[in-house]
Amino acid sequence: MINIDREKCVACGACVRDCIVHVLTAGADGVPTVRAEDEQFCINCQHCLAVCARGAVTCNGVGFADTLDVEPVSDGAAEAALIRQRRSVRHWGKGPIPEDVWKRLVDTLAWMPTGCNDHKLHFTVVRDAERMEWFRRETSKKLKMLVRTGVLQLLYPVFRRYVDEILRGDDIVFRNAPCMIVASTPKKAPCKEADPWIALSYFDLLAQANGLGTCWGGFAVHAFKLSRGFQRALKIPKGHSVGAVLLFGPPAFKYPRVTHPRPMPVDIL
Ligand SMILES: Cc1cc2nc3c(=O)[nH]c(=O)nc-3n(C[C@H](O)[C@H](O)[C@H](O)COP(=O)(O)O)c2cc1C
Structure with a gap:
């Protein structure tokens, strides 16, 4: 079950766009709604929750307070x-x-x-x-x-x-x-x-x-x-x-050198 806190929601539409199974639809005022008959299709990926900057979404009992802040990761x-x-x-x-x-x-x-x-x-x-x-x-x-x-x-x-x-x-x-x-x-x-x-x-x-x-x-x-x-x-x-x-x-030793593998074919089309 997905619940939207109408007080917090700013109707940005991000959760609606990111719902892969189209369980969320924007209501007349832009605030997302869930039709009861669609709820069964939710795969609990929690994208609606993760994409909401306002913490307005609770997805299957998991809300803002249960989730971690996204931390910076390296440049790759x-x-x-x-x-x-x-x-x-x-x-x-x-x-x-x-x-x-x-x-x-x-x-x-x-x-x-x-x-x-x-x-x-x-x-x-x-x-x-x-x-x-x-x-x-x-x-x-x-x-x-x-x-x-x-x-x-x-x-x-x-x-x-x-x-x-x-x-x-x-x-x-x-x-x-x-x-x-x-x-x-x-x-x-x-x-x-x-x-x-x-x-x-x-x-x-x-x-x-x-x-x-x-x-x-x-x-x-x-x-x-x-x-x-x-x-x-x-x-x-x-x-x-x-x-x-x-x-x-635990490894017995470390490898001080990187291998030099034969490239595998990559077609970039
Ligand atoms: C699907 C798969 C199965 C593998 N099974 C074994 C295994 O049973 N025993 C083993 O010693 N190494 C196994 N390997 C490791 C490969 O031999 C190793 O990845 C390859 O020789 C390249 O070495 P590297 O991983 O150090 O780059 C396996 C690797 C893959 C991807």
Whole structure:
């Protein structure tokens, strides 16, 4: 439900223009109104609330007092450097992740965009060393069995080059990372493929901006998709499927140089 405080509203029309589902319409005096039959189409994106400079809008129980002021962000140069300097980290340091960093990382997850503002992503953060060890051990057991029976080489030819490492018990799936975050989404979510990867991409950059190392867990996604036992251990909600996994922790070392990647084709039309 959207409420407009008529005392505060100056009928600027910004909320009406910015309502993607056209739930808000300008009344005769310019003050927005909501037709009862349209309310069901509201996706709770809260743009009406965010765009209102007067604090006149309450959207589904969230009003001006519940929201933060917009803070200045950099001119983009720092973010561009972050993207260039972000490296996949596979060697880990010992120290703990400071609690304020944990809080920032976890709190920010609420702002991850989802298709149609579905907002039903579920995140599982594993920070307990023993739990990580359990996933490592179980995965190693399963992989060894698949290698010995030849199934792995048959089904996943890409794994052939990892056979020696798997038999040695090296952790090619979780890269010995101390922590991981798993994003799962309802199987019926409108953008179930994209939402988890987008969310963890943002998490990735934020984690690296806070001095942490990260590495995508592409193999881990396969492991979690295939094993119900893993899904249970991760407490993935019923009806959800695992979408993306990001490994993270304090890095063992920093990269003093930026890579020089081959440019990818960009057509500007
Ligand atoms: C979708 C995706 C899945 C990946 N899965 C893995 C993985 O399972 N294990 C791993 O060590 N690295 C994984 N990576 C990391 C890539 O190997 C890495 O991004 C690439 O080599 C470039 O290195 P950089 O990230 O340091 O620039 C993955 C990356 C992406 C984008």
